[in-house]
Amino acid sequence: MSESPEWYLVRVELTVTDVNDNVPEWRMVPSPYLAVVSFDTVAGTLVYKLYAEDGDEGNNGEVEYFLSDGGDGRFEVDRKSGHVRTTGLPLQRDREYLLTVVAADRLGSRSAPAVVSVVAGERPPQFTNTSFTIAIPENTPEGQTFLVTPAVSFQKKPIVYSLLINPSSLFSIATETGEISLTRPIDYESDQHRYLLLVRASEEHDSMSSAQSCAAYRCRGREEDGERELEKSRTPVGQELHGACEPRVCDP
Ligand SMILES: [Ca+2]
Numbered sequence: 001m002s003e004s005p006e007w008y009l010v011r012v013e014l015t016v017t018d019v020n021d022n023v024p025e026w027r028m029v030p031s032p033y034l035a036v037v038s039f040d041t042v043a044g045t046l047v048y049k050l051y052a053e054d055g056d057e058g059n060n061g062e063v064e065y066f067l068s069d070g071g072d073g074r075f076e077v078d079r080k081s082g083h084v085r086t087t088g089l090p091l092q093r094d095r096e097y098l099l100t101v102v103a104a105d106r107l108g109s110r111s112a113p114a115v116v117s118v119v120a121g122e123r124p125p126q127f128t129n130t131s132f133t134i135a136i137p138e139n140t141p142e143g144q145t146f147l148v149t150p151a152v153s154f155q156k157k158p159i160v161y162s163l164l165i166n167p168s169s170l171f172s173i174a175t176e177t178g179e180i181s182l183t184r185p186i187d188y189e190s191d192q193h194r195y196l197l198l199v200r201a202s203e204e205h206d207s208m209s210s211a212q213s214c215a216a217y218r219c220r221g222r223e224e225d226g227e228r229e230l231e232k233s234r235t236p237v238g239q240e241l242h243g244a245c246e247p248r249v250c251d252p
């Protein structure tokens with residue numbers, strides 16, 4: 001007489017499925033979103049490229065773009081590509097058009113609205129970050145670049161950099177590159193620990209200019225403390241920057 005088994009094995013296969021739990025996030029740089037267009041341009045001129053990412057799979061993550069408000073019918077947004085183009089209706093010279101746009105996945109989960117500013121004319125240079133915060137060790141040699149504050153020209157002209165606010169003339173900026181360095185060594189124990197700089201970017205032979213703030217912090221005396229401080233403030237930016245530290249965008 002054979003005994004019946006007291007247990008069996010069964011194999012279970014389990015697949016985790018995606019849930020639409022992400023909304024599209026805007027990924028354009030720099031911010032704010034600025035553009036120019038010639039006031040007498042033809043229909044279909046590319047003005048700006050919207051780009052958003054959605055972390056989900058398939059239809060849950062496929063992003064489409066919409067113009068939700070603004071532009072007086074002068075602009076349209078390609079749903080698939082996110083390209084903003086002119087419709088051909090006449091543009092008012094030097095007027096700023098504010099376009100409110102949204103991105104949505106195929107199931108209709110929407111991003112936060114974004115505003116793109118389009119000027120039908122010229123506009124001043126734009127810095128790649130709205131502000132820069134940086135920590136530098138006190139033993140940073142004079143003349144060594146510790147920060148670059150790059151700006152872009154909407155008119156594709158060369159940019160000239162200068163310092164509008166330069167405490168104790170302690171800082172120097174390279175006119176053509178925007179590289180900032182010290183004019184003399186600084187001492188953590190005897191000098192102040194925090195500086196606010198204001199950088200101006202302007203276009204040569206032109207009145208177009210804009211200014212950007214830059215806060216520089218002196219690190220603690222020893223190099224390793226400085227490195228630790230840098231690590232905390234390290235945030236990727238849209239463009240590679242030179243120097244011992246990387247700037248980060250400040251919260252507004
Ligand atoms: Ca998901």
Ligand SMILES: [Ca+2]
Pocket residue numbers: 020021022023024054055056060061105109
């Ligand atoms: Ca989604």
